[in-house]
Amino acid sequence: MHPTTSAPVRHEPWYRYGVAILCLEMLIATAVSVYSLYMTFHGLGGFPGGRLSG
Amino acid sequence: MQQAKDTHKVEQLVIATVAFFWCFLMWFSTAAFSPSIAAHYHLGIKELGLLASSAMWMAPGGRMAAGWAADRFGAPRAFALVLAACGVVSIASAFTTSYPLLFAERVVVAAAGVSFVIGIQHVAQWFEPHEIGTAEGLYAGTGNAGAGVGALLLPRIFGTSYQSAYLWMGVVALAIAGWYLIRGRAAQSVARQQTARGRSGWKSAAFVWSRYVAIALMLAYAMSFGLEIALNAWLPGYFARGFHAEVVALGFTGVAGMQIAAGTFAAVQSFTASLFRPFAGYMSDLFQRRGWTPLPFIARTLPYAPRLHWLGIALVLITLAMGGLTAAGLSGSLHASVATLVALGIFISFGTGGTFALVPLLFPDRPGIAAGFVGGLSTAGGIVYPLIFAAQSNIHGGYLRVALALFIPFVLFYFWAARHERHPEEHGVFFVPQAAPAE
Structure with missing residues (x-):
């Protein structure tokens, strides 16, 4: 028996919102990465899209 | 055990995260304007490289001292001190006309990066073991994004006027320092705070x-x-x-x-x-x-x-x-x-x-x-x-x-x-x- 598998923990309400925020942050990271890589691989510009200079 | 009843741990997490986000913004704000600074002072590639690397100089020793200070004096005081010191020097750097002095001031402002460990300590003093991973992750991950946001937005908002950026960033840092002092609480309980202080x-x-x-x-x-x-x-x-x-x-x-x-x-x-x-x-x-x-x-x-x-x-x-x-x-x-x-x-x-x-x-x-x-x-x-x-x-x-x-x-x-x-x-x-x- 592992003491780590103890009785299930009941999270407070904040935890659900915390998980929602971290999911949103992951979505933003994925979207910005995919968009900027698409732009760059098509010679259209750089992070975060659009030619920053030059 | 006396509890801090006038606040909630989520408020403490928000304060720490906002403060850390701003510190990260200040930490890398020199790099964001390095082309403008280089053009203003006619810097060569070596001086530019030195300016870029200076952001890291304070981190190893500074973070160890900051972690100790958080245990000793409580995270709100330690964090507010870092914010206020970096904010004042950031404001001063907006009015500097000598490059050596500007360089020295930006090294001091880059000390804002040591604040990471203060916030880690603060969050640890408020959240329970079963939720500590998510709480620390939200604090550090969201705060870290300050570096990227700064690199993207600062040059767009202020153009080449790095002086205005450093002035406003310093003013906001002072405001956050005041907020941290007023609303920040070192730990969920007095016992927990005293234990950290005693060690x-x-x-x-x-x-x-x-x-x-x-x-x-x-x-x-x-x-x-x-x-x-x-x-x-x-x-x-x-x-x-x-x-x-x-x-x-x-x-x-x-x-x-x-x-x-x-x-x-x-x-x-x-x-x-x-x-x-x-x-x-x-x-x-x-x-x-x-x-x-x-x-x-x-x-x-x-x-x-x-x-x-x-x-x-x-x-x-x-x-x-x-x-x-x-x-x-x-x-x-x-x-x-x-x-x-x-x-x-x-x-x-x-x-x-x-x-x-x-x-x-x-x-x-x-x-x-x-x-x-x-x-x-x-x-x-x-x-x-x-x-x-x-x-x-x-x-x-x-x-x-x-x-x-x-x-x-x-x-x-x-x-x-x-x-x-x-x-x-x-x-x-x-x-x-x-x-x-x-x-």
Whole structure:
């Protein structure tokens, strides 16, 4: 028996919102990465899209 | 036990996160305006390089001192002091007309980066062990994004007027310092605050620094955050040189075009490493909740054993991805190299989030000192790795060299240090087991 598998923990309400925020942050990271890589691989510009200079 | 009833732990998390976000914004605000500063003072490439590297100078020692101060005086006072000092100097730098003085002032402002460990200590003093991974992940991941947001938005908002940016950033820092002092509470209970304060002596610090498991976590953070900041500095040059023909073939010509393309590939690593970090903390919580302990050798019966396993998995993945980055580079495929880099960025976030889901649990009575040691010394990786990358005869070979020469020994040491089924924090040099000093 592992003491780590103890009785299930009941999270407070904040935890659900915390998980929602971290999911949103992951979505933003994925979207910005995919968009900027698409732009760059098509010679259209750089992070975060659009030619920053030059 | 007296509780801080006039606040909620979420408010404390928000205050710490906003303050850290702003500190990270200030930490890298010199780099964001380096072209403008270079043009204003007619700086050469060497002076520009020195200005860029100066952002890291205060981190190793400064973070260790900041962690100690958080335990000793409480996070609100320590954080407010950092914000106020950096804010005042930032305002002063807006009116400076001498470059040597501006350089010195920006080195002081870059000390805002030491605030990371203060917030880690603050969050650890408020959240329970079963939720610490997500809480620390939200704090650190969201705050880290301040560097990227600053790089993107500051030049767009202020143009080339870095003086205005530094003035406003200093004013806002002072406002946040006031907010932190008024609403910040050091710990969930007076007892918890007094315990940390009582363990903030030099003997206690030496105890933490000499623990094998603390050293293992410091090396784990050097493999993750140390690598992240090393890659931030190294990757633009790597893509510009290692994939020059491929980048030109995409339609990016000239120095400016090459800078845009190479900078984009580098930024993707930084962005994923920052914004996946809260997820890594959540995964640490999930491992803990489910009791997953899949790796050999690492302890399985400790109360936080699953978190040790999650971090172990992250370290193995980082090592493998470093080898993959060399393989992709040698294959000449830009697409494969960038894809591997995205994966490496995510694995780095697993390492950073996994490490600080553990530090407060291993040293609950010394959260600031432990965070300062792990988060401070590890930043030396940002200086060491680029030197090794640059020393290779083949520009793609440095990642594998670092993995073989440094990361595999680090991982083996981690597995060895985390094997104890009882009180791994008691094993180390200088202090014998059960000799944890109570000051």
